[in-house]
Amino acid sequence: MTDPVCPAALAIVKEAEGLYLTAYRCPAGVPSVGWGHTAGVKMGQTISRAQAEAYLAADMAEAAAAVDRLVKVPITDNQRGALSSFVMNLGAGNLQESTLLRLLNQRDYAGAADQFGRWVYATVNGVKTELPGLVKRRAAERALFLTP
Structure with missing residues (x-):
């Protein structure tokens, strides 16, 4: 069993x-x-x-376990929480293949943080569409990721 995800990450998910x-x-x-x-x-x-x-609780624990498996560098509880919210929304496969993870595992924490804003699109009726809810969620995840 992984450690619980930080309350701020749960709040992001609930709000989003x-x-x-x-x-x-x-x-x-x-x-x-x-x-x-x-x-x-x-x-x-x-x-x-x-x-x-x-x-x-189960979904976030599963997402956090994926983060723990994929991230190869030290991260804070807030960074783990932000990434867990990201994975719960987008899936571990998207994190695994992302520039965000590549930069993070190269210890480019600021560069990784700047990648959150790229993940604001969903396919709606066959069209790639920027969703305001995803813009808000990614901004909240980025802010949490950058909070010591």
Whole structure:
């Protein structure tokens, strides 16, 4: 079991995702419930707030484990939290293939921080679209990443 993710990262996820107790489709069309939980979600599904909390804890623990596996340099709890929010939203594969991770693992922490703003697009109705919610989320993640 990995250490829990910092509370500031959980706050970013909760603010960015919003709480939905009935399944919905996110802007990219993926069935989601709770605070952005997607695994096994079926449209029409309903959950309790307690289940949403459990999903969030599990999703963030999984994201943090991916961060712990991929990052090869020392990072702070805030950096781990920012990256965990990023992974929960975009998946470990996107972090693994990113310039953000490459720069971070080269100890270019400032350069890595500057990469968050590149991840603000989703495919909506077949079109690559900048989403204001992602702009706000990436800015919050970058700010947390840069907080000692």
